[in-house]
Amino acid sequence: MKCYELQGPGGIDALALVDKPIPQARKGELLVRLTAASLNYRDLLTVKGGYGSRQKFPLVPCSDGAGVVEAVGEGVRGFAIGDRVLGSFFEGWLGGEPSEAKMRSALGGAVDGTLSEYRVFRTDAVVKTPAHLTDIEAATLPCAGLTAWSAVVKLGNIKPGASVLTQGSGGVSIFALQIAKLCGARVIATSSSEAKMARLKELGADVTLNYKTTPDWGKRAREITGHGVDLVVEVGGVGTLNESIRATRIGGSIAFIGVLAGPPPAELRLPLMVMQQQRLQGVTVGSVEDLQAFCDALALHGTKPVIDRVFPFDQVKEAFHHMASGAHFGKVAIAIG
Structure with a gap:
């Protein structure tokens, strides 16, 4: 062989x-x-x-x-x-x-x-x-698929009516979008490409944000939902963690998965995470x-x-x-x- x-x-x-x-x-x-x-x-x-x-x-x-x-x-x-x-x-x-x-x-x-x-x-x-x-x-x-399932369903405990923010258009992020929609959640998806954002909307994203033209996308996500999202599927790592903290509601969760966004900023907003009693949950498949x-x-819903x-x-x-x-x-x- x-x-x-x-x-x-x-x-x-x-x-x-x-x-x-x-x-x-x-x-x-x-x-x-x-x-x-x-x-x-x-x-x-x-x-x-x-x-x-x-x-x-x-x-x-x-x-x-x-x-x-x-x-x-x-x-x-x-x-x-x-x-x-x-x-x-x-x-x-x-x-x-x-x-x-x-x-x-x-x-x-x-x-x-x-x-x-x-x-x-x-x-x-x-x-x-x-x-x-x-x-x-x-x-x-x-x-990628099981990581997204664990982040959204098993550990994220997302229910109908909840709100989820996904980052980018890689495997984990797209699976997370699909799974969140199966759960009846509202999804905000970020990308730096207008063409990819259009495709994310076709997959069910309710709102898309261009993180290059809207660098404070976490603040914008909080404004859109009125109080912040229930879950951020964090694939960027420490490089995007500050905006994820801003996007997450009081008592919400950040599913920490990837390391795509490079080094951390000069100052992480960890005190804000503490004050808002947010949960940072590592996810490994x-x-x-x-x-x-x-x-x-997937079989029940026919999702591909x-x-x-x-x-x-x-x-x-x-x-x-x-x-x-x-x-x-x-x-x-x-x-x-």
Whole structure:
């Protein structure tokens, strides 16, 4: 089988396409012929060497993949050859609260990921692909999709009539917009592109704000809602945190996910967060149990992910460069085989 390996530091152009034997499914495992993968910002950081000094080499990158069961190991129940499945981001986090042990099982980081023609999965670490989704669409769910689900539903507890602010048009942000609308929430979406803002409105955003022409977008969001939003899905990181604090109502929450906006400002408005009793909630994907709940919700509503572009397997480097450019709207995916 063919797979991509990050064999050491060197960035995107150091990715090597190599041949390896097809692995065998052992007891309690599934051999999956992967047909699709998708890229996340975390994958880009991993390949560029910005995801910690203890990166293992060689590494098969990427956490997100979907495909077809090719073989089942001894004792497997509930899955059969030919079933369409997708893998969970954390193989060892089946449910309950996170822990250090559970979070050491992240695909494409602690263990080999999905940029491969075949991969063996633990039976309890996969879910069946929702019937209304293609494999390409399903491959976008495990990281960005589940992170947004955790931010809005599991941890954000968003109910009908609530207000949510999303930032930009990457995978997490668009999923968060879609999920918030499924919950019956009002969504304010930010972007620096008028064309992307128009597309965000087509997806259901009630209000869009251009953060370049309206740099005090947090203040503006508070004015629009009258008291501030219930939840900000914060993908910018400390670089946008001040405006997120301004946007959030007294007692509201900020789901802290990404690091896209660069270094912090000279002064963070942390005292304002304290005075307004806001909650800053870190969000790191979710469990297999959460992934199943997310897939069930998508199936119930017939919701589909937004795919920006699909690259063939021999153009993985081009896919990473496209993602690094920031030009994408939604998910960047890879067709395998």
